[in-house]
Amino acid sequence: NAGVTQTPKFQVLKTGQSMTLQCAQDMNHNSMYWYRQDPGMGLRLIYYSASEGTTDKGEVPNGYNVSRLNKREFSLRLESAAPSQTSVYFCASSGGGVGANVLTFGAGSRLTVL
């Protein structure tokens, strides 16, 4: 049981380049999230998707777009990367009922923008 899978694990971009971070979960969770982790800033929510077909902005959505492709997959796109987007990105998912708001995280994707 893989849980939450993110790709790629590492990526180096030049300023202005675009890329997409992929995320998939196999737990039949309704909700999916993208966070970024920066030293001293903790985890900040970029976008989330409460259910298939819906997406909403989090705390720091500028410069990003997301797609909830289906129930399993939630991608994060950087259209024109900037050095300020250098970070570690985490995808997470959560189910309903007693599991609501209990997040299962991916391993993270380390992005460097030069």
Next chain:
Amino acid sequence: AQRVTQPEKLLSVFKGAPVELKCNYSYSGSPELFWYVQYSRQRLQLLLRHISRESIKGFTADLNKGETSFHLKKPFAQEEDSAMYYCALRQGAQKLVFGQGTRLTINP
């Protein structure tokens, strides 16, 4: 605004000593709070949630609504407790807002 504050970025204690990681929150409704932990080379994972009122790996956390706090405590620290700890607050139906994190180091 709903906010989670972890005032200590770094905390270092000796093995066997008590440890307390502080978490304060601001929330107008009935809060639901969590502690997540990230051990070295492992994924971020849930440690405990206040509604469960349980002890995990010897850690407990009590919600104090008067002081708006949810401090994480363990009476006797162990070396394997060294990790990054995040306090989190449910915001709305489906979102969690996290604190800045505290890196705990247990010295032998």
